[in-house]
Amino acid sequence: MDRNGPIALIFHTLVVCFMLAPLVIICLVAFTPDSTLTIPTSEFSLRWFKAVFAHPDFMASFYNSLWLATFSATIAVLISLPAGIAISRYEFPGRSFLNGLFLSPLIIPHLILGVALLRLFTLIGATGSFGWLVASHVVVVTPYVLRLVMAALTGIDRNAEQAALTLGAAPLTVFRRITVPMILPGITGGWLLAFINSFDELTMSIFVTSPQTVTLPVRMYMYATESIDPMMAAVSALMIALTGVAMLVLDRAFGLDRILVGQK
Amino acid sequence: MTARTHSTPWFLSLPGLIFFLGMVVLPLVLTAVLSFHAYDFNLGVRDTYTLSNYTTVLSDPYFLSIFWRTLRIAFITTVLCVMIGVPEAYILSRMWNPWRSVFLLVIIGPLLVSVVVRSFGWSMLLGSTGLISKASIMLGLGPVRILYSETAIVIALVHVMLPFMIIPVWTAIQKLDPGLESAAWSLGASRFTAMRRIILPQISLGVLSGSLIVFGLSASSFAIPGLLGGRRLKMAATVVYDEYMHELNWPLGAAIAFIVLVANLLIMLAYNRMIEARARKVLG
Helix, strand or coil: CCCCCHHHHHHHHHHHHHHHHHHHHHHHHCCCCCCCCCCCCCCCCCHHHHHHHCCHHHHHHHHHHHHHHHHHHHHHHHHHHHHHHHHHHCCCCCHHHHHHHHHHHHCCCHHHHHHHHHHHHHHHCCCCCHHHHHHHHHHHHHHHHHHHHHHHHHHCCCHHHHHHHHCCCCHHHHHHHHHHHHHHHHHHHHHHHHHHHHHHCCCCHHHHCCHHHCCHHHHHHHHHHHCCCHHHHHHHHHHHHHHHHHHHHHHHHHCHHHHHHCCC | CCCCCCHHHHHHHHHHHHHHHHHHHHHHHHHHHHCCEEEECCCEEEEEECCHHHHHHHHCHHHHHHHHHHHHHHHHHHHHHHHHHHHHHHHHHCCCCCHHHHHHHHHHHHHHCCHHHHHHHHHHHHCCCCHHHHHHHHCCCCCCCCCCCHHHHHHHHHHHHHHHHHHHHHHHHHCCCHHHHHHHHHCCCCHHHHHHHHHHHHHHHHHHHHHHHHHHHHHCCCHHHHHHCCCCCCCHHHHHHHHHHCCCCHHHHHHHHHHHHHHHHHHHHHHHHHHHHHHHHHHC
């Protein structure tokens, strides 16, 4: 393989600028001392960050999203672990049906899921309940966990499990002491990916949240459609910073390209 | 843990199965039924069944123009993503570490940042007081306002969708034998011919699956048309939201949502056919 030529490098620089431009502008505007969306030139101010932390609605939504993402990612792992074992290790009629069903939220637009769940929640009187909101997020994040768990399960050396079984370990002990530790990177990576996806989800949530359970992205969307002041930039900058930290953790622990691009 | 009976895997999948039947299949069926319910502006959802929601949506010029716009925007976004994503993935694959990992992170990382945040960033760049407008004033071209136009929606969509194109193309390039290109060159093929005859046919599967994801996600995108299209430029997802939250005509909204879903599934099916045909040709 030889190196990229000058034209290729110019093209590449433009693409990188394009990808970073909106994020950079947010981080700059967030520090403005003015009350309009301007890029600070002479001085930087933290006033809009202070405004965010003093804003009860944003803070309530932030904690709401935090708990929502924690619960839904955890439940998704609890569902994906046994299901992943079933699908990746057994040949049985209905296997591809189950696989398709569990991965279907990747294909069904979130808009449709939101509309459909709103109908269900209205009929059973569950609108506005935090528990059902968690359940709806479990639907969207389970495919991400399942894919990483299945990739981890097919990637491990099964001789270790066989050895433990021959040495007299009960199947459940083998699972607990051998299988789970071996696929732990897949489980943790899946959990984090699920957490981030739940934390960022907007399109489905906007249909199924109620004023008491508004998530951070929904709150931000509502805020951005009504008023435009630098507070929105400050919240966005905080979200970018949080995502950046999560990305670094993911990258250090497992390699972000492996998680997002797929197992290599 | 060998496959002994048929019941074990079903038993293991049971929690997920029950959950997904209740939270995906049942709500979809309920919504499909809802889309056939009659609606009255004074009385709300009626218990009688009718096809009128679908006939209204498919004959009203207002809704048809929205579907047409949705398809057009999704198509343009897909084409642009191919034109930018394929060369970029190729350039990335020819870089050496650590640059390769760094830039892969820079380009794919924004996937993890909320779409609301990224749309907001674009609304600041594209507004009449935004950076691009200011640059145009400085160049003496006068202010430009791209915000609240289809162009703004396409720009932001390409930004959000580009990683979904680069990922599958990148994966396809990784599977290529690096010797093939040099072999073509040493046998006298020009760079262009080597690209066209050797590289492109082998990554076409990646390009196809990338286009599929980009098209599907663009056609049903909500935050970007909502924040960058303004009140007038509606796409399918924002009009469904309007019907549900403002007009309160749920049956009509459900009908539009189902048309989006069915169109999505049909396109996916057609694409899968193409991909299979392509795979058969590539694999011989």
